[in-house]
Every structure is written in C-alpha cells, then in structure tokens.
Amino acid sequence: MDFRFSEEEEAYRRELRRFAAKVLAPHYQADDKAAKLRPGLVADMAAMGLTGLRIPERHGGQGASAVLAGMAAEEVGRGDFNAAYLIIVSALVSDVLARHAREEQQADWLPPIASGQVVPALCVTEPGHGTDAAALETRAEPDGDGWRLTGEKTSITLGMAAHTALVLARTGGAGARGVSAFYVDLDDRHVTRAAFDDLGGRSIGRASLHFDGLPVGRDRLIGGPGEGFVSVMQGFDYSRAIIGLACLGAAQSSLDEALQWARDREAFGSPIGTFQGVSFPLAEYATYVRGARHVCYEALWKKDHDLEHSTEAAMAKFWGPKLAAEVIHQCLLTFGHLAYSTESPLGQRLRDVIGLEIGDGTAQVSKLVIARNLLGRAYAP
Ligand SMILES: Cc1cc2nc3c(=O)[nH]c(=O)nc-3n(C[C@H](O)[C@H](O)[C@H](O)COP(=O)(O)OP(=O)(O)OC[C@H]3O[C@@H](n4cnc5c(N)ncnc54)[C@H](O)[C@@H]3O)c2cc1C
Structure with missing residues (x-):
C-alpha cells in the first residue's frame, strides 16, 4: 500500500494550487455578486486544460485519470468553489460522450468543450x-x-x-x-x-x-x-467523488484560514488556539476532512482501475458536501464577528457548498446506494 501521490501528480497539484490562488480566488466573491458566468473564467479554466480533463487527447483534451480530475476539483475548490462546477459538469458530460458517442460524434463535440468554446x-x-x-x-x-x-x-x-x-x-x-x-x-x-x-x-x-x-x-x-439513463447514471458514479473533493477543497481552505486565525487572534492575553474550545473542533474537523478525502480518492482510484466503486462514490457524495458545510460553519464561528461580514469568503463558501448537498443527488439517494450495496437489495430500503 502506498498513500503518496506520484511526483508528477504532486507537481500538478502545486501548479493547480498556484492557479487557484492567483487566478481564481481574486474573483470568487466579485463573481458571486455579479451573479453570472464571467467569460474570462471559462477561458482561464480552459487554458489550464480544466474543461477537457476527461476528454481523450486525440479530441483535444487531457485524457486525465479520474484521480487527477478529482485533484483538479479539490484544488480549484480551494480558490473558487464555483469554478469547480466547470470541471464537474464538463467531466461528466464529456465522460458520457467519450464512452457512448460514436467516434465521429466525439470528434465533432469534444474538442470545443475542451477548448472552452462550448460550455455544456x-x-x-x-x-x-x-x-x-x-x-x-x-x-x-x-x-x-x-x-x-x-x-x-x-x-x-x-x-x-x-x-x-x-x-x-x-x-x-x-x-x-x-x-x-x-x-x-x-x-x-x-x-x-x-x-x-x-x-x-x-x-x-x-x-x-x-x-x-x-x-x-x-x-x-x-x-x-x-440506453441514455444507464449511460448517464454510470457517469454519476464517479462525478460524485469529484464533487466530494471540490467541497472538501473549500472546507480545507476554510480550515487553513481558521488555523492561522487561531494563532494570530488573542483573547485574555493568549492566542485563541490555546483554548481547547477553539482548537479541538478544528482538530476534529481536520481529522474528518482527511477521512472523507481518502474515501473520495479511493472511489476515483477504483474507477481508474476498473473496480466497482459505487459504494465509495456514494459515501463521498453524501459525506463531502455535508462535512464541508459543517467545517465552514465552524471556521466562520472561529473568526467571530469578522466572518459574519460579506467581506469574508466564509459565508459565501457555506452558501455555495450547500448546493451540492442537493445537486447530483441528495444524501438520501447516496445512503440508499450504500445500504443496498451493504445489505443486499432484499434487505435494504
Ligand atoms: C446546486 C444544484 C445543481 C443542480 N444541477 C443539476 C444539473 O446540472 N442537472 C440536473 O438535471 N439536475 C440538477 N440539479 C437537480 C438535482 O439533481 C435534484 O435537485 C436532486 O436530484 C433532487 O431532486 P429534487 O430536488 O426534485 O428533490 P425530490 O426528489 O423531490 O426530493 C425531496 C426530498 O425527498 C427526499 N427523497 C426523495 N426520494 C426519496 C427516497 N426514495 N428515500 C428517501 N428520501 C427521498 C430527497 O432526498 C429530498 O430531501 C441540481 C440541484 C442543485 C441544488
């Protein structure tokens, strides 16, 4: 067993993290206020290859593994959670097309998605x-x-x-x-x-x-x-793990910011991190986030190795968004009154991740899948 990503994967993560921090994060809150898709966002994502992750290279895409697509969603989710939708939707649509459309259809439809000319x-x-x-x-x-x-x-x-x-x-x-x-x-x-x-x-x-x-x-x-229903549902099986990672990326940024605040902010003459009431919830949530990430990557790794992964993907889908909402809420409280202002990104992150507690299927659907896989169809709801 090896828990490390390869050196290449780590290098890609570093590149994505820089991109998310420098190019995406500065627009996160302004784009929310504008409440419409900024064309520059699609162009920036496409220039990084993020709209063509699951598109074969012969059709202008990256031909990336499911694990790398998840990593991209996680890192983008750290800087601009909403930008991760461009990864999630284009990966899901193009994955269905790449698996089920005829070669000439793929040659027509996939390159414009990869280049960002077409948003599906x-x-x-x-x-x-x-x-x-x-x-x-x-x-x-x-x-x-x-x-x-x-x-x-x-x-x-x-x-x-x-x-x-x-x-x-x-x-x-x-x-x-x-x-x-x-x-x-x-x-x-x-x-x-x-x-x-x-x-x-x-x-x-x-x-x-x-x-x-x-x-x-x-x-x-x-x-x-x-054949349409089955082909789309098969795609959901792994996009759910990508969604989990996008949410956990937003949760991790919030945790990082709250940890720094726990060092910087003083009350009663000490950094607030020295109070267990502040540091223990952060320690607990850091633990849960790590566990949830492992489930997401396990689902994606299994997808890449053609192994059954519907249980792990369903676990990732219900746990990731729910946990992210809880983590971000806790981090917001750690900042006190400052994070209640819309100047802080935390309130927006909370609003944003809640959407994916519903989108792509609710927690109940995920739990149905898990229960049926664990108990067997005859013994589950
Ligand atoms: C941010 C966001 C993005 C979305 N994007 C897309 C998209 O791009 N394309 C698209 O097609 N759809 C999209 N959706 C829709 C989403 O897939 C549906 O909202 C979701 O499948 C649930 O359907 P519903 O909202 O109609 O709830 P309903 O099916 O009406 O369910 C209502 C409640 O009952 C529960 N429930 C229903 N059936 C059961 C059951 N058998 N057992 C237990 N509980 C049950 C549900 O969990 C839920 O809590 C999006 C939704 C959101 C919020």
Whole structure:
C-alpha cells in the first residue's frame, strides 16, 4: 500500500494550487455578486486544460485519470468553489460522450468543450421528477429523419450560459429503459430559459429550460435508443467523488484560514488556539476532512482501475458536501464577528457548498446506494 501521490501528480497539484490562488480566488466573491458566468473564467479554466480533463487527447483534451480530475476539483475548490462546477459538469458530460458517442460524434463535440468554446450542461431533472429521475416526462418524438424534443428540464447548472446540453428524454415506454440521451444545441428559438435566484453557486447559475418541439437530428442520439439513463447514471458514479473533493477543497481552505486565525487572534492575553474550545473542533474537523478525502480518492482510484466503486462514490457524495458545510460553519464561528461580514469568503463558501448537498443527488439517494450495496437489495430500503 502506498498513500503518496506520484511526483508528477504532486507537481500538478502545486501548479493547480498556484492557479487557484492567483487566478481564481481574486474573483470568487466579485463573481458571486455579479451573479453570472464571467467569460474570462471559462477561458482561464480552459487554458489550464480544466474543461477537457476527461476528454481523450486525440479530441483535444487531457485524457486525465479520474484521480487527477478529482485533484483538479479539490484544488480549484480551494480558490473558487464555483469554478469547480466547470470541471464537474464538463467531466461528466464529456465522460458520457467519450464512452457512448460514436467516434465521429466525439470528434465533432469534444474538442470545443475542451477548448472552452462550448460550455455544456446536463439536463436530467424535471419539475415533477428529481430523485425519481427514471420517471422523467420530456419526450423525444420521431420527426422525419430525426426527433423533436418537448418538455421542461429544471435546476440545470450553467443553464443560462451553456451552449449545448446532454438531455435525457423518453423515446420508449415507462421507466429507465424508455429513456434516451441526446446532445443538443441550446441556442435555438425552440429553447427558452428562466434563471433561478439562488442562495449559492451564483456565478454559475441554475435555470429551467423549456424545449418546445426542438428539432434534433438523428445523429444527435448518443448510443442506442433506451440506453441514455444507464449511460448517464454510470457517469454519476464517479462525478460524485469529484464533487466530494471540490467541497472538501473549500472546507480545507476554510480550515487553513481558521488555523492561522487561531494563532494570530488573542483573547485574555493568549492566542485563541490555546483554548481547547477553539482548537479541538478544528482538530476534529481536520481529522474528518482527511477521512472523507481518502474515501473520495479511493472511489476515483477504483474507477481508474476498473473496480466497482459505487459504494465509495456514494459515501463521498453524501459525506463531502455535508462535512464541508459543517467545517465552514465552524471556521466562520472561529473568526467571530469578522466572518459574519460579506467581506469574508466564509459565508459565501457555506452558501455555495450547500448546493451540492442537493445537486447530483441528495444524501438520501447516496445512503440508499450504500445500504443496498451493504445489505443486499432484499434487505435494504
Ligand atoms: C446546486 C444544484 C445543481 C443542480 N444541477 C443539476 C444539473 O446540472 N442537472 C440536473 O438535471 N439536475 C440538477 N440539479 C437537480 C438535482 O439533481 C435534484 O435537485 C436532486 O436530484 C433532487 O431532486 P429534487 O430536488 O426534485 O428533490 P425530490 O426528489 O423531490 O426530493 C425531496 C426530498 O425527498 C427526499 N427523497 C426523495 N426520494 C426519496 C427516497 N426514495 N428515500 C428517501 N428520501 C427521498 C430527497 O432526498 C429530498 O430531501 C441540481 C440541484 C442543485 C441544488
């Protein structure tokens, strides 16, 4: 057993950490206030190869391992948690395309995602179906040589800014097997968008997308009819660990800042770190963060080695965001009144990470997966 990352991986981490601190972090709070995607952010992320991490090199991407994609999300999450959405969504969409789209489709669709020219979104959730996504109602009706998409998708990350989307729609009967995946252009008069006014993730945004008979060419179907649901759910299996790491990156920055504050701030003539009431919660959370990181990296390492990893990915997904929210809350309290001001990034980090307690599936869904894997289907909820 070897707990170390390779020298190459450590060098990549150092490069990412510098990038996150110098290029991303200075915009984190201003972008939240502007509440829209800053084009320079996509360009900066693309220039670092972060929009093409899971895209094969022959299609202009990095061909990075799942572990490296997780490392990228963790380091970006330290500087600008919201920028990590660009990694999470583009990795998830491009991973599905790289595994299930035909070679000529990949050659068309993947290079612009890698270069940052095209920002993709993933459209699964609908107003009536979130957790029970397999019951989705958006329809793709055959039309001439292709299809027409009709229905509403909601809560879509990057929904106002995205140029394209991977959309799940029903082409057959009830249930998951009646669902197909399409890769569509969103800049079309048959698509209308409405933004959410969110608590966090404001620089990335969420939106509802209405498809009003959007014409979709036959060549836009990914894989075969009825294969869409399974192909997207397989992608979630590892993106959940990447999400865990993005949240833990934000938690770790907060811990680092709180530890420094515990050295610098004095009360009753001593640094506040000398009070156990201050230092023990930080010691406990540093321990939990380390444990949660290991679970995330274990899931990603297993993915890279073609080993079953749905239990670890589900553990990473429910633990990472929940723990990050708790850690950031504790760090905010460690700073006292100063961190209650919006000048501190801590309040924003807390608002931001809460989004991923819900996005990509709630804790209950993760626990369902874990319980079923541990107990066996007949003995679990
Ligand atoms: C920040 C953010 C980003 C998102 N990005 C995207 C995106 O890019 N694309 C996309 O398609 N969707 C996205 N979503 C939507 C997200 O995937 C859904 O919100 C999520 O799947 C839950 O669905 P729901 O909100 O409709 O809750 P519901 O399914 O209505 O559930 C409500 C509550 O009931 C619980 N519950 C439901 N079923 C069960 C059960 N069987 N057992 C126990 N508890 C249960 C849930 O855990 C939850 O607490 C995003 C959401 C957020 C907040």
